[in-house]
Amino acid sequence: MSEARSSSGAVNRPLSPHLQIYRPLINMVMSILHRITGAALYFGSLLLAWWLTAAAVGPQYFAFVNGIFSSLPGKIVLFGFTWALLHHMMGGIRHFIWDTCHGLDIASVKFLSMISGVVSVAATVAIWTAVYLAR
Amino acid sequence: MNMRTPLKNARRLGSAKEGADHFWMQRVTAVANLFLGLYLVWLVASLAGADYATVKEALGGPVNAILLLLLIVSATMHMRLGMQVIVEDYVTGEGAKIVCLLANNFFAILVAAASVWAILKLSFGS
Numbered sequence: 001m002s003e004a005r006s007s008s009g010a011v012n013r014p015l016s017p018h019l020q021i022y023r024p025l026i027n028m029v030m031s032i033l034h035r036i037t038g039a040a041l042y043f044g045s046l047l048l049a050w051w052l053t054a055a056a057v058g059p060q061y062f063a064f065v066n067g068i069f070s071s072l073p074g075k076i077v078l079f080g081f082t083w084a085l086l087h088h089m090m091g092g093i094r095h096f097i098w099d100t101c102h103g104l105d106i107a108s109v110k111f112l113s114m115i116s117g118v119v120s121v122a123a124t125v126a127i128w129t130a131v132y133l134a135r
Numbered sequence: 136m137n138m139r140t141p142l143k144n145a146r147r148l149g150s151a152k153e154g155a156d157h158f159w160m161q162r163v164t165a166v167a168n169l170f171l172g173l174y175l176v177w178l179v180a181s182l183a184g185a186d187y188a189t190v191k192e193a194l195g196g197p198v199n200a201i202l203l204l205l206l207i208v209s210a211t212m213h214m215r216l217g218m219q220v221i222v223e224d225y226v227t228g229e230g231a232k233i234v235c236l237l238a239n240n241f242f243a244i245l246v247a248a249a250s251v252w253a254i255l256k257l258s259f260g261s
Contacts (some may be wrong), residue, residue: 039221042214048175049246052203052253055194056260059187061138070184082176089172092165099162131180 030113034091037084044081083124091117157216164213164232179204195257207250215243 022028047069056066068074094112095105103112137144178199182190193199222235 035221038214038217045210045246049249049253052158052250052257053192055187055190056253056256062187062190070169070217084152085172085176089169092169096162096165127180135184 021027022095026117027109027113030091030094030117033087033117037088037091040080040084044084045075047081075090079128080123082127083120087120090120157219161216164209164216167205167209168213171202171209174202175206186227191257194254197258200254200258203254204251207247207254211243211247211250215239218243 004101051069054062069078094116097112103109182193194203218239219236222232222239226232226235
């Protein structure tokens with residue numbers, strides 16, 4: 001009996017169910033977002049390095065970089081950066097709790113996942129509102 | 136021709152005795168990042184819209200400079216470990232994996248070096 005083969009010649013064996021099979025659950029969504037925000041912060045670290053080096057280089061270059069950051073697209077990126085940082089932080093706290101073997105029952109997992117998402121969004125909005133009100 | 140006994144070949148190929156280091160350093164730097172990250176948010180928020188002289192003065196001050204240096208070291212270590220896991224999970228080709236892991240190390244160290252240079256110049260430079 002001949003087996004089905006893909007274009008590359010590999011045997012097409014059945015695969016275990018993957019992401020698209022499952023209904024999104026809150027803990028699964030938060031787990032995926034934890035990795036995505038982590039990767040975003042990885043590249044976002046360039047923004048911090050850029051800002052710091054601009055301040056070190058001199059007033060003219062700093063004004064140029066500050067101009068980019070305070071433009072509308074710049075602000076949107078920084079808003080996203082703030083949320084990614086806080087979301088990853090909340091996910092980290094959740095993992096600290098799980099590391100101590102607490103909160104591993106389904107109700108707690110759901111609650112911790114939901115609350116970390118709510119807090120990250122609320123804190124991001126609160127920080128940006130506070131900065132705007134203070135100026 | 137291999138003159139070694141099978142036992143001699145197998146010796147020293149076992150556990151490198153640092154299996155938990157990756158996990159543990161990820162947690163250690165995570166604890167540090169929790170506090171230093173909140174501090175960074177506060178620092179940047181307090182400097183939003185400030186002029187160059189104020190920013191330069193603030194970033195070069197002893198407390199901010201030391202905390203920023205700690206944040207840079209801890210954050211770049213943490214992100215290097217995290218990206219290593221992502222690469223190991225998704226990059227399946229052995230050659231591509233080695234290239235990605237090398238690039239990950241170089242990127243994290245580059246970000247750290249540039250940021251540390253900036254803080255030192257703001258602290259000690261004219």
